[in-house]
Amino acid sequence: MRRGRTKKSLGTGTLLLLGGLAGIKILARSIIAKTSRRALKIVMTDEYHENLWEFVSASTRVTPQKIVELNMRAESGKAGDRPLGSPKKFPSLDGLMFPFAQIDTMPIQEFEEIDTTVILGKKARRPLILETPIMVGGMGYGFAVSEQVRIALAKGCSLAGTALNTGQGGLLPQERAAAKQLILQYNRGSWSKEPEILKQADALELHFGQGAVGGSYAILPADKISRKMRKMFGVKRGERLVYPSRIPDINSPQDLIKKVKELRSITDGIPIGAKIAGSDMLEKDLAWCLEAGLDFVAVSGAEGASKGSPPTLLDDHGLPTIIALVRAVNYLEKVGAKKDIDLVIDGKLITPGDFLKALALGADAVYIGTAALFAVSHTQVLKAMPFEPPTAVAWQVGKYARRFNIKKGAKSLHFFLKSCTQEMKMSLSSMGKTSIQELSKDDLVAIDPYIAEITGVRPAHIPPV
Numbered sequence: 318m319r320r321g322r323t324k325k326s327l328g329t330g331t332l333l334l335l336g337g338l339a340g341i342k343i344l345a346r347s348i349i350a351k352t353s354r355r356a357l358k359i360v361m362t363d364e365y366h367e368n369l370w371e372f373v374s375a376s377t378r379v380t381p382q383k384i385v386e387l388n389m390r391a392e393s394g395k396a397g398d399r400p401l402g403s404p405k406k407f408p409s410l411d412g413l414m415f416p417f418a419q420i421d422t423m424p425i426q427e428f429e430e431i432d433t434t435v436i437l438g439k440k441a442r443r444p445l446i447l448e449t450p451i452m453v454g455g456m457g458y459g460f461a462v463s464e465q466v467r468i469a470l471a472k473g474c475s476l477a478g479t480a481l482n483t484g485q486g487g488l489l490p491q492e493r494a495a496a497k498q499l500i501l502q503y504n505r506g507s508w509s510k511e512p513e514i515l516k517q518a519d520a521l522e523l524h525f526g527q528g529a530v531g532g533s534y535a536i537l538p539a540d541k542i543s544r545k546m547r548k549m550f551g552v553k554r555g556e557r558l559v560y561p562s563r564i565p566d567i568n569s570p571q572d573l574i575k576k577v578k579e580l581r582s583i584t585d586g587i588p589i590g591a592k593i594a595g596s597d598m599l600e601k602d603l604a605w606c607l608e609a610g611l612d613f614v615a616v617s618g619a620e621g622a623s624k625g626s627p628p629t630l631l632d633d634h635g636l637p638t639i640i641a642l643v644r645a646v647n648y649l650e651k652v653g654a655k656k657d658i659d660l661v662i663d664g665k666l667i668t669p670g671d672f673l674k675a676l677a678l679g680a681d682a683v684y685i686g687t688a689a690l691f692a693v694s695h696t697q698v699l700k701a702m703p704f705e706p707p708t709a710v711a712w713q714v715g716k717y718a719r720r721f722n723i724k725k726g727a728k729s730l731h732f733f734l735k736s737c738t739q740e741m742k743m744s745l746s747s748m749g750k751t752s753i754q755e756l757s758k759d760d761l762v763a764i765d766p767y768i769a770e771i772t773g774v775r776p777a778h779i780p781p782v
Contacts, residue, residue, distance in 0.1 A: 386628055399631060400708065401687055402529060402622030402665065407637035410674040412765030413774060418749030425751055431742035432752040435682050437659050438520060438588020438612035445498055445520055445588060447682065448478025449738040450753060451672055454663050454684030455502050455592070457486025459546040460537065460560070461624035463718040464489060466711050466726065469693050471495035473730025477738070482684065485524055485560060487549050488514055502592065503580070505561045508550050512583050520587050521580055523564060526594040528621025528638070528664045530630050535560040541714050570605040577609045588612035595619065595641025595664070596634070600648045607654050615684060616645050618664025622687050624712065638664035643772050646679030669740040677756045678772060692733035693726040
């Protein structure tokens with residue numbers, strides 16, 4: 318009897334619960350429908366000075382990003398600090414395509430090796446020998462990413478057989494220990510320049526500028542500087558850190574020549590290069606790089622990103638990556654110096670196709686930044702989302718920076734670089750090439766007339782002769 322009562326009472330309870338849920342659903346639908354109708358009526362009948370649709374109309378004209386940044390300026394009274402580059406649509410490598418080898422030219426068979434080796438600083442006594450042309454560009458400790466991320470980047474690059482650039486943040490001992498090939502960025506500050514540190518580098522890169530900011534100065538507020546950072550950068554507690562617009566002792570082009578000679582006397586035959594933003598003065602800057610006898614030059618297009626830059630410098634300065642690359646190659650070929658100095662390019666290069674197209678247009682290697690940041694963070698961004706931006710696990714000032722896992726980050730970056738290199742090999746194989754050195758501009762066709770004009774690449778609708 319008791320069992321029967323229990324079953325009966327449970328059945329009644331279940332029916333009551335279902336009935337209650339159905340009632341709530343009907344009531345909710347009624348409220349939502351009534352509220353929606355009221356809201357739509359207001360939008361459809363109110364004049365613009367009282368209508369929220371005014372913002373929709375304005376944002377279509379001005380864009381939500383510009384409205385948000387306008388309000389940020391109005392709130393702070395300071396220059397903006399937008400991370401990860403410009404949202405502008407610049408002319409890009411997407412307007413270029415590669416061919417397929419099939420009958421007239423045969424594709425490479427699956428058992429044949431495809432060589433992606435690159436030598437950077439060929440004329441140096443101790444050049445960099447890379448297993449892939451993809452290097453990770455400068456993301457400085459403290460100025461951008463945390464120490465944990467720097468170490469993960471170093472480990473990931475080592476596993477992939479490529480080089481890592483220290484960026485403007487200086488040299489970390491654990492980073493040096495983890496990186497097989499490390500490019501020390503000779504920064505515009507005063508840190509990490511002692512002879513004993515310079516001698517630890519596998520290459521030096523004088524930092525004159527980059528696509529995201531040119532040669533503009535930068536300031537780190539005192540409250541963003543940790544004790545370890547203060548010790549590295551030589552600032553006292555409560556002091557802000559100013560990253561100057563010029564490298565100390567280089568106040569003229571002639572000073573660059575002297576500086577390079579000085580650095581060669583300290584280092585032991587390693588490649589020495591320069592990092593510059595691609596701008597309309599590109600050819601003049603390259604002429605001085607050649608005059609100074611540099612081994613490589615890294616040109617950064619306007620699509621380059623950083624931890625944070627004033628939107629005006631991101632949106633309204635410099636040359637798009639594809640234009641900077643073409644102009645650099647054309648100039649070096651014109652003066653007969655293409656074989657005398659290696660060219661590295663960066664600026665929104667994300668995919669294996671981007672890398673290959675840049676190489677086909679004349680670059681010797683590429684730097685990646687945003688792609689490397691996303692790869693090294695991979696699923697770890699979930700530790701911050703959805704209430705914080707994904708980069709909160711990677712930036713030095715990120716709320717979840719301490720939860721970044723070095724081993725996992727290194728593995729993710731390694732796999733990304735490995736995957737990209739494998740796709741590049743498959744692409745080369747599909748064109749009938751066994752080496753990345755066989756790529757040239759003749760392997761491209763343009764599906765965009767403006768890109769065809771910029772690059773000198775044959776339009777796709779015109780068959781080869």
